[in-house]
Structures are given as structure tokens and as C-alpha cells.
Amino acid sequence: MLMIHHGSTPTPPSEAWDRLPDEEKAQIAEDYRAVSETPGVTPGQQLRSPDSATTVRVQDGRTLTTDGPFAELKEAIGGWLLYEADDLDAAIELAGRIPAARLGGAVEIRPIVEW
Structure with a gap:
């Protein structure tokens, strides 16, 4: 899975975009x-955007919700995609083509657990 961290990447709709x-x-x-x-x-x-998120936790049998993520904006995931890569090098090459990686964000590559 490639998780796109937008960071300061200008995305629509926004003034920066x-x-x-x-x-x-x-x-x-x-x-x-x-x-x-x-x-x-x-x-x-x-x-x-992360400010539209709702985070859910269960404590002592009670479901608790909070507005937004419990993460800095630069850590928030802005999108994702799945890629059946032949190897890590292929995934890295694809991640480097994702605009967010060059516009102030990052792309995290993480293997999916196969059961």
C-alpha cells in the first residue's frame, strides 16, 4: 500500500491550490x-482534510469520539493506493512519481499482511 502524506502539498480545494x-x-x-x-x-x-476526521476509541467499554486525528497535520494521510509491485524498487519508483512526494509531502510504502 502506498499512503500519501500530503504535508504542505497544495491540494484542491484550497487557496494554495x-x-x-x-x-x-x-x-x-x-x-x-x-x-x-x-x-x-x-x-x-x-x-x-484531517480536520474533517472523527477518531474513535473504546475505553472501559465506552465508545469515545474526538474531532480530527491525533496527529500533526504533516503526518496525516491524504490519500492511498494499492500496488502489486514486483519488488520494493518498483514501489519506490512509483512512489517517486506521485506529485505529493515532490510538492512538500511524502509517500509511505507498506506491505500488506497476507493471511
Whole structure:
């Protein structure tokens, strides 16, 4: 699984995104489209901002909820995708093509547990 940490990456809808030149927005969209169309990729979804999240914990048999994640914004996951990679090098190459990795974010590669 490739988890996309957006960090300071400008994403729509936001003022930072609106300030990007149209050519750069188009290139970012094309880069994400190309990643999604890579053989072996199962596209995921972009997630809404962390302030829209609800975190659930169960303590002493009671379900507790809090608004937002219990993480710094730079640690929050902004999206994800699955990739059937031949090896780690292939996953790293794909992760390097994800725009967030070059625009202030990061991509975490994590193997799925097979049961």
C-alpha cells in the first residue's frame, strides 16, 4: 500500500491550490492519472482534510469520539493506493512519481499482511 502524506502539498480545494499556475495544476492531475493507470495499481481515493476526521476509541467499554486525528497535520494521510509491485524498487519508483512526494509531502510504502 502506498499512503500519501500530503504535508504542505497544495491540494484542491484550497487557496494554495488556487495560486498554482493552470499548467502546473494540469501537470499534477496528469501525473496522478498516469500513476493510477500504471499496471498493477488499484487506485485509491483522496481523503478530505484531517480536520474533517472523527477518531474513535473504546475505553472501559465506552465508545469515545474526538474531532480530527491525533496527529500533526504533516503526518496525516491524504490519500492511498494499492500496488502489486514486483519488488520494493518498483514501489519506490512509483512512489517517486506521485506529485505529493515532490510538492512538500511524502509517500509511505507498506506491505500488506497476507493471511
